[in-house]
Amino acid sequence: MTHASRASQPAAAGPGELAPDGACDAHIHIYDKRYPSQAHGLQPPRFLGVPAYLELRRRLNLQRTVVVTPGIYGTDNRVTLQAISDLGPESARGVAVLHPDVAEAELDVLHAGGIRGVRFTLFNPKTAVTGFDMIEPMAQRIQRLGWHVQLHLTAQQIVEHAALLERLPGTLVFDHMLRLPKGAGPDHPALDIVAGLLARGNTWVKLSGAYLNSQRADYADTVPVAQALTALAPRRMVWGSDWPHPTESGAGPDDTALFALLGQWVPDTAARRRVLVDNPAELYGF
Template sequence: MEPCQGPRETTRPPSFAVPPLACDCHSHILGPVERYPYVENRSFTPPDASPQAYLAMLGALGIERMVVVQPSVYGADNRRTADAVGELGVGRARGVAMVGQNVDAAELRALDDAGIRATRFITTAGGGPSLDNLPGVARKVAEVGWHIEMYVPLDTWPKVLPVIETLPVSVVFDHMGGLKADVPDDDPILGQILRLLDTGRHWVKLCGYRNSQTGYPYGDVTPLARRFVERVPERCVWGTDWPHTAIKGRMPDDGELLDLLGEWVPDVDTRKRILVDNPARLYRFA
């Protein structure tokens, strides 16, 4: 399997002043593969993406906090993500693991002590856990105060959304639920996600260039993002998705992606809420 392209080596600064303690809530640290091997049933092979390269990108953006999310290529082997949180510093970094329903309390406590605050279900790529395990995993992670982050194909939501209503934990809809940028206002999946967000229990991650139907500069995503921001600004967080795995064509510039957030959220106070206050609550930053 040929490796996919790596992230940009340089990042341009954003055009607005980023507030102190802003958080990138979606990133992945990868490699070296000799130490952290990928699962066989992965859908892509990423190049290394080191903590040092990630910090350089965040430095260009002026972002001080970060969340490292377990990539599908590692399956349930959470060593790289947990180690990355430690390398970046538990004072400023948190992590999202990927565990199965057989995980025991001791492992969950150890991951929590390492800065992990959630587990992930991703079925858009090989390596992720079965959605059949969702209720069982939710019961386990509820014991340590975690939430669940989800990225699944659109045709999966009709079966999964009713299950989410019954879970004892909050759910984060990664990548704005994977909804296409041109989704109509009366789309039933969009409506059900919005109703779940209205309960004040769940969250949406504004990480939206993958939702674009027109590609760079991703302007078609703005109406979808604003739907969430205008409806539930107190339940929105934002992420770069660095290092942008499995992207074909033009590699996103994270400064441009942050500027997109400025377009979606022109109000400075609301933007601070999304970049600082909401992540601090969701990921339990001290």
């Protein structure tokens, strides 16, 4: 079964079978051969574009999407702007990858195109196109636009750079449930650091990337972490599919099974609706 055909299957039965109206997938990537790859040592992606993603969105009743510029494009965000346009500006937003010397005029163009944040993917220094030294100056520059800083870090990096994180202005968004060591539970010190940031009211976490945090085929060991994070700040959690799963080999994981997992992460129906509808509407301005 190909990844594309998996995306066309109905969701597994159980909690979260279909998303409520207005639901948002807060983390996907689009790869488009019309735009040149800059590689950066990353593995070739699945070039599954907007039409394939729209099939997944239709089957799961997802109606809003946040597109994140993939690492292979460096700081070229045209692929994300095009995807926002193709998905429809009323139902899509984006997160760019930028260096802090970006021109003000470019920031304004990106904002008009639906960009609402800047991502720093630093978990692997060998493939990173940005650095820790860029986070604070970039965070300062985007305050006038109301954008957020999105951080794809390992849990250990969160611990090592706690002082930096605590002094950053504006809104912070942590990717993939903090990238704890696989199989680690909610007692990891990174969770304590992020708990303090969540208590300030300007920090969010993406419930996503189960395969990045799990040693099990059913991802059951991610449930305690997801539930602990949600208990800390139920109104500042969002869910993302991470489609088309650029870190995973072969056909990739089953998208519908990943979505059904949210029913275990957030078993309360009202809380799950907040994660899928209300929280991303606030964070991304839908």
